[in-house]
Amino acid sequence: MAMLRNGGTRGQSRSSALWGTGNNDDSRSNALWGKGGRGLVTLMATALVLVIPFAASAGGNNNPKPDPQLETYVSPGMLAKADNHPNQTIHVIVTSNGGDLPKSQILEKTLGSVDRKLGLIDGISLDLRANRLAQLAKIPGLTITPDAPAHPTGSTFTSKQLWVPNTGIDKLWNAPLAPNSSKTQSDLTAPTIAVVDSGVDTSKVADFGGRVIQSVNLTTLPNNSPGDGRGHGTFVAGIAAGQAAGYAGASPKSNIVSLDVMDDTGTARTSDVIAAAQWILANKDKYNIKVANFSLHASNSSSFTHDPLDKAVEKLWFSGVTVVAAAGNYGLANGPSGVLYAPGNDPFVITVGAADMDGNPNPKDDTAPFWSAYGYTNDGFRKPEVAADGRYMVGPIPMTSTLAAQKASNIVSPGYIQLSGTSFAAPIVAGIAAQILARNPSWGPDQVKGALMATARPTPSAVPGSLGLGEVNAVKSVTAINAPNPNKALDQFLAADPAGGNIPVFNAVSWSDTAKANVSWDAVSWADVSWGDSALAAVSWADISWSDVSWPDSLSSADVSWADISWSDSSYEDAAEGDGAGDTTDSFADSADLAAAAVDPDLQLPADLVAPATTATTSPTTSLP
Template sequence: MALPIVSGVVAEVPRAFVAPAGLLVTADRPARFTSASGGDDGPTSTVRQTLGLDTTGQEGAGVTVALVDTGVADVPDLAGRLEHVDLTGTGVGDGYGHGTFLAGLLAGSGAASGGRYQGVAPAARVLDVKVAAADGTTSLSLVLRGLQEVAKRSRTEPIKVVNLSLASGSPLPYQVDPLDQALRVLWHQGITVVVAAGNDGPQPGTIDAPGNDPTLITVGGVDENGTAAHADDSIASWSGRGPTSQGLAKPDLAAPGAHLVGLRSEGSVIDAAHPQSRVGDRYFRGSGTSMAAAVASGAVANLLSRRTNLTPAQVKGLLISTAYQAAALTAERGAGAGGLDLAGALAERGLGSAAGSQRPSTSPAPGDPKLWAAVSAAFARGDRDAAAAAWDDLSPAARSWAARSWANLDPVARSWAARSWAARSWAGADAQSSEWAARSWAARSWAGEDWTARSWAARSWAGDDWAARSWAGDDWAARSWAADDWAARSWAATWR
């Protein structure tokens, strides 16, 4: 199947398949949505008031938000504003319950609660792009198909926002990760992309793709502590923290994500597993950066409904520059620029700019600058042998730095790496060059510890052990929905 959004295809190939020169092959992998486990009996969020909105309203008119998730059930709070796209072949609806919950936070009208549980953009339309089975499982290729569908429909529909509350677990640099690439394509087409920071907090370095991408809006989770006042707000313990593996400061900002009331998908996996989290007949309570991302997506829809000509970079810049501060909402604690202040962003008449807000570190590469210049020069003139020799001349510390921070290399070298490092472009007839490309760059130097041989193929993406434990086996079901482990790793929401 063709995937123009990443200039690629989805295909089944033998395990021993050798990619032609210039072709990057990425293993399909399970992807997990960022919600946390257990029921949620904490205080009810005052999310609209925290964002500076009236208790009820009709915000978001004229904007469609694409929710790439587990599906959305047809419920009264979304009546007349919901369009379905099923890419799973299982039919429309939400057998899992995650997507429906987020749709309520984003655009629920509050019709079934007299307006009490209204979303952030209750007049916005929702494009339900279903990419997960009834048990919540999905994969990289299925999510990419969903994003491709968004790209196609955006040509004729007013899709201005994409919400993807998912953590892929990818070890690839954001520059070459297919999921990051696809989301950046949508961003550059004028669609603001909002992603979750994930629920692996509170330790540093707990954000992965696509939250690791400097272009996209990555959202952490605020605990409002039961009030609409900002002074007592804090970052929830489960909210993912930066820096990313490439040294980026993430998330960009934080939004309410704790003890929120969203829409219930009756009879779904979540609904059946956590009856204590039901709020009346139509609603459900949960926490996580999935929820925070949905709140932020509603805020973006609200903003774009008022200021239709804003670019994604300007939207991001406005949200970052108007974020509110609190004693416990600091970058060091995982809040990025601070808490989302939608009223402040709506009142700001200038044009925001996110330029430079989340750039890779510009610290120089370790080692002799002349040796790095030799590596770059060899790349530029296409001399495989010289590149291999120059690489070998670098110190172990310098090669390790390249594994972590390759975005700081000379642009020519970086461009070459993005196209070719995993695709055997440097593997020619010369045995020395082939061996260098296969061992020193892809397997040893880019990940530090034989990433290709052990961490990717054997353990993380293609291996039976990961699939059996984390997604397909009974152990996953027992651990992931009954214990906090799922809260930290998967759909970034909690239901206790």
């Protein structure tokens, strides 16, 4: 007969996330045992651990000490649970305490089936009827534990950068999915982010691990090194989805698809950028691409109704891919520059301006650096819609890249550089967009844009409109329940593709005729009650979102002449070359910054999500990276 250690009685009451409440409620269910039901068979042993004695030695020792390798360990409560639910199928992990695992004996005793061989730990995962667990426990030298769901202890993502507490993204990583839920935002499957740029250095394992799931070289320019010869794309990808300790990005669990369209000088053919959009459209379902970041702009001022790059990103938008574009770094010190170049001039996409945090996480004193473009497009649309931190940003870069060589004084540590630009504000928003879609996978790009705009944090010290509606708020936008559609007025001009495609197209002629006849044509976008008391009302965005004042007839009614642009079919990276290295105290958060952000009322989780229930957690070796 088996000896018992740490024995227990069948009537004992246990409570844990693994076993449930520990009562005899027949309807109880959990992931390990399935639906509950009272057992008809009573197991002989209810102990937590069974010890199989070995024969007395020839020396006649009447009290032999058990060999630890022959003791069989059963996780606490498993046998009692099996007694209560004998007919259910359970899932266990079985390993050997020493020597080979007796697989044939295990299968003979349990009549179970091996679900998976676990060679790393010389074990198996086993499916068996609960009433066979006692037979399994009689086999000497085993360790038997439940194959239970693993919950992380909370994400281990860390960042010392100031933009992280300023957006609230650090609170979001561990935000519960529902009241009293043990699952957090980091348990969700975030969509893939396509980075259309100069490539991504996949050798930076600390930043990206194996999450750069596809790298495609689409540039037709000759001076392009493998990987990321410029360094710009790696930096952008790190801000959007990096994972390195101290430098985590906005969506550190998102996969990345790198589309290299730039040469080593940071120049791209516009046709190559369009080819990247075409590649995304063809492969979005295969790689789960729902967000595309364009930290670049064309070189010719244009109308969105005719620009081919605008048409390309609209195809992505109408097919369910949220497009995020940098506003550009051609701003003026004495007033608005306008946002004149594709794709940031397109009214459908999310255009992002850069904010200067002024060394603290309070947006009330934030302004737009003079180089961050803002104002009306050639078609009269106010841009950008939102802003994010974009000055004195720190991110990963290949040390052999041309940008690292040109900005050697900006290197803050090996493999990391400080840069400024709307290029680096855009991927913050792209990462937050991915987080919104992780929590709301059925949402489309219009809803993502609406959530970001409706929850933006006002920036009263900035020139009105220079930072759009304000700075993005990761906590509020991702946990928003309803999202208004800021493109609602534009959507009325979508029509079936005359070429027979299944993606709608924008009817520019109909829109142009309507806009000329009725200057309040876009009022429908701002009538939605879901806007509520958002930042929209604070800056009267409804009054300035579109204006015919800056709408030149030459652009609204006719294409830009080929003679003006034929020599300039190129796009450029959006890096603020004129912004020198700043003190890293403007880049990194100190204890005072963190304390201020922790109590900022604009960055608090909804009250019902603040205190998740205590649950079983995994060991550090199985927590999120």
